[in-house]
Amino acid sequence: TTANQVFIAVIGAGGVGKCFLSQLSALAKRRPTPKLNLCYISSSKKAVFNSDYSVGIENVLQELASSSKSPMALPQIADYLAAAPSKAILVDNTSSQDIADAYPLFLSRGISIVTPNKKAFSGSYKLWQDIFTAASISGAKLYHESSCGAGLPIISTIKDLVDTGDEVTKIEGVFSGTMSFLFNSFAPVEGAGGQWSAEVKKAKDLGYTEPDPRDDLNGLDVARKLTILARYSGLPVESPTSFPVQSLIPKELETVSSGDEFLEKLPQFDSQMEEIKLAAEKQGKVVRFVGSIDVASKAVKVGLETFDKSHPIAALKGSDNIISFYTKRYGSNPLIIQGAGAGGDVTAMGVTADLIKVISQI
Numbered sequence: 001t002t003a004n005q006v007f008i009a010v011i012g013a014g015g016v017g018k019c020f021l022s023q024l025s026a027l028a029k030r031r032p033t034p035k036l037n038l039c040y041i042s043s044s045k046k047a048v049f050n051s052d053y054s055v056g057i058e059n060v061l062q063e064l065a066s067s068s069k070s071p072m073a074l075p076q077i078a079d080y081l082a083a084a085p086s087k088a089i090l091v092d093n094t095s096s097q098d099i100a101d102a103y104p105l106f107l108s109r110g111i112s113i114v115t116p117n118k119k120a121f122s123g124s125y126k127l128w129q130d131i132f133t134a135a136s137i138s139g140a141k142l143y144h145e146s147s148c149g150a151g152l153p154i155i156s157t158i159k160d161l162v163d164t165g166d167e168v169t170k171i172e173g174v175f176s177g178t179m180s181f182l183f184n185s186f187a188p189v190e191g192a193g194g195q196w197s198a199e200v201k202k203a204k205d206l207g208y209t210e211p212d213p214r215d216d217l218n219g220l221d222v223a224r225k226l227t228i229l230a231r232y233s234g235l236p237v238e239s240p241t242s243f244p245v246q247s248l249i250p251k252e253l254e255t256v257s258s259g260d261e262f263l264e265k266l267p268q269f270d271s272q273m274e275e276i277k278l279a280a281e282k283q284g285k286v287v288r289f290v291g292s293i294d295v296a297s298k299a300v301k302v303g304l305e306t307f308d309k310s311h312p313i314a315a316l317k318g319s320d321n322i323i324s325f326y327t328k329r330y331g332s333n334p335l336i337i338q339g340a341g342a343g344g345d346v347t348a349m350g351v352t353a354d355l356i357k358v359i360s361q362i
C-alpha cells in the first residue's frame with residue numbers, strides 16, 4: 001500500500017501557501033490515488049506534525065495558528081521526510097534563502113521539491129549547479145514553474161525549447177505582475193491614472209508583491225526571473241546583481257528599515273514618478289518596466305522603457321506578464337506567453353500543477 005501514497009511537507013502558509021492548501025485539499029478529493037498525505041506544515045514560528053506522519057488538510061490553518069510546536073530545523077525535516085513510509089515531496093512556499101540553500105540536502109536524500117521560491121535558482125551559480133547535480137544523482141524531482149510568471153508556462157516552455165534542441169536567441173517582455181499592475185494603472189493608455197504610492201499599496205494588498213514590496217520596486221524580482229531564464233538559455237549568469245538593473249526606489253528611501261516604513265514614506269516621492277510619466281506622455285508614449293536577455297551578446301538588462309500606445313506591452317491589463325521567446329526555430333515571429341503574472345491563486349496553480357507532475361514521476 002505504501003507505493004500508493006505520497007507524503008507532503010509544506011513550509012510557508014502566506015498568500016501563496018494558503019491558496020496552495022485549498023488547491024491541495026481539492027486535488028486530494030478529486031484524485032484519491034495515490035493518497036496525498038500532508039505530513040508537515042509550518043509558518044516561520046509554528047508547525048504541525050505527528051509521529052504517524054498524518055496531518056488533516058481540512059482545518060490545518062486553524063491547527064497551525066493554535067499549535068504549540070516550533071518548526072523543525074531544516075536537517076531535521078530532511079531526516080523526517082527521508083524516513084517517511086513512502087516517497088516524500090517538500091513544498092517550499094516561502095521566499096527564504098536558508099530553505100533554498102538546503103535544497104541540495106533535501107534532493108540528495110531523495111526528497112522531491114516543488115516551489116514558487118526564486119531564491120534557489122537565482123542565487124549563486126554554484127547553488128544552481130549543486131541543486132541540479134543533487135537531483136540527477138538521487139533521481140528526486142524538482143519543479144519551480146511559479147518562480148517565473150506565476151502559473152504561466154514559462155519555465156516548462158524554455159525547458160522544452162532547449163531540451164528539444166532549439167536555441168534561444170532572445171527573451172524579452174514584462175516579467176513582473178506588480179510592475180505591470182503599477183504601470184497599467186498609474187500610466188494607462190487611456191485616462192489619467194492613479195497616484196504612484198497608492199497603486200503600490202494596492203498591489204501589496206492584492207498579493208502581487210513580494211513579501212517585501214521593495215524587492216519588486218528595486219527591480220530585483222525581475223532580475224531574479226531573468227537570471228533563471230538566462231541560465232536555462234545557456235548563459236551562466238553569476239547572480240541577479242551581475243547585470244544592470246534599474247531601481248524605482250527613491251534614493252532617500254533606500255535605507256529605511258522595514259517595508260511598512262517604506263510604504264508610509266513613499267507618497268512624499270510621488271512627483272519623481274509623475275515626471276517620468278509626463279516625459280513619456282510628451283512623446284505620445286507610455287512608460288513600462290521591462291527586461292531582456294540577448295543570448296549572443298550575453299546582455300541582460302532590467303529597467304524602464306517607453307512604448308507606443310499601440311505596442312502589445314503598452315496595452316497589457318491588470319497584473320499581466322507578456323514574455324516573448326525568440327529562437328532559431330521560431331525565427332523572427334516569437335513564441336509569446338501572456339496572462340496573469342502574480343496573485344495567490346495563479347501562483348499556487350503553478351505549484352499544484354508541479355506537484356501533480358512530481359507525483360506522476362516518483
Ligand code: NHO
Nearest residue numbers: 012014015016043044094095150176177178210211342343
Ligand atoms: P507571503 O504571503 O509573505 O508568505 C510567505 C510565508 O512564508 C509567510 O507566511 C512566512 O511566515 C513564511 N516563511 C518565511 N520564512 C519561513 C521559514 N524559514 N520557515 C517557515 N515559514 C517561513 O508571500 P507569498 O506571496 O505567499 O510568496 C510566497 C513565495 O511565492 C515567495 O517565494 C514568492 O517569491 C513566491 N511567488 C509569489 C508570487 C505572488 O504572486 N505572490 C509569484 C511568484 C512567486 O508570480 C508571482 C510573482 O512573481 C510575484 C512578483 N512579486 C511579481 O511579479 O509582482
